[in-house]
Amino acid sequence: MITVVLLGAGNVATHLFKAFLASEEVEIKQWYNRNLKTIDKYKNKVNVTDNLSSLVEADIYILAVSDDAIEDLSKQLPFENRLVVHTSGSTSLYAVDMKQKRGVFYPLQTFSKAADLNFNDVPICVEALKKTDLPILKNLAKAIGSKSHKVNSDQRQALHLAAVFVNNFTNQLYRIAHEITEENGAEFNILKPLIKETANKIESLSPYMAQTGPALRNDKKTIKRHLKQLESDEHKAVYHLLTKSIKKTHGIR
Template identity: 65%
Template sequence: MIKVCLLGAGNVATHLYKAFKSAQDVHIVQWYNRDLKKISTYKNDVTIIDDISKLSEADIYIIAVSDDAISTLSTTLPFENRLVAHTSGSVNIHDLDKKNRRGVFYPLQTFSKEVPIDFNEIPICLEALDKNDLDILTHLAEAIGSTWYKISTEQRQTLHVAAVFVNNFTNQLYRIAHEISDAKNINFEILKPLISETAKKIQEVSPYMAQTGPAKRNDKKTIKKHLKLLEKENHKAIYELLTESIKKTHGVSSPPRTRKEKSK
């Protein structure tokens, strides 16, 4: 049985709480947050505290707070030589106070409190400075059914950048598509099967091989029509940027722009 103290009340902390609570081999000793109201819903199921000095002994302390708060919170912990791990994709393991044993327990997924998450589908990126501590982290990941990967801080930070591209940037493109379709009273639901198929396809082939569309085939007439249809300049700029990126990736050359075209 792994004894855990959870610190934080955001999206990641809330989903980790639910996963730990459901795991047979995990016991949540306490859930700490400086504002008890944010976790009061769970007060009948777990001991909740807002006084960090009252943290009890546990095998691991999971800090699931905003990146900017991790380092400071780790310095306020009222003990030494215990395993403390953060859940951030971008924070260095050494940003945790060295008075304790340091680790990282980073679930690579997008989290929203209201959307259920299956940790069987979530990879956990682990890092520790000590082999025994890595063993605790791996056992915790396995206890909630996750696949885990031993990854360095540099690798994790690179993964975090890549994740922004496949998640945050992609979602922004969904939002733009929603805005474009809404402007013409088109139901966004029509696009959802395409979104699903696009995501499904890269499970079978590489993103490079999965690429289709007017930019890849250098369909200048269609590209020109699309740009004319786009009413907002920022939408046009994004379309042009991504079109050029696809062309470059697939070796499709664009003719040099004339002085007259550049001045338009």
């Protein structure tokens, strides 16, 4: 049984809490948040607190807080030489105070409180200053059904940067597409099978090989017509930039 104290109550913390609670191999000893009202509704399931001095002993302390809060919160922990990890993709391992055994437990996924999430589909990137601390992080990932991946800081930060492109930026492109369809009285839902197929393609093809469209074909008439259709200068700029990027990637002039 792995014992855990969870600190923070955002999207990542909430989903981790639910996953830990459902696991027979994890015991949540305590849940801390500076605003107790946020987690008070869970007090029948776990010991909740807003007092750092009352933190109990556990195998792992997980700082599931904003990147900017990690360093300050870890300094305030009233103990030393315990395994303290954060869940950030972009923050240094060394943001955790040096008086602790430092590590990272980074779930590489998009988290929304209202959306259900199966941790079988969530890779966990693990990192530890001491190699001896890696096994418990891997076992914790396994206990909630996730596959763990040992990465170093550079690799983790590269994955986080790449995740912004495949998730956040892609979602913004969905939003632009939604605006375009709304402006012209078309249904955005008609595009959803295409969105799913585009994502499914890279299960068997590299993104390079999966590329299609007017930029790849160098279909200048279609590109010109699309740019004329777009009313927003911002949308035109995005279309032009991505078209230029695709052409450069595939050696098209």
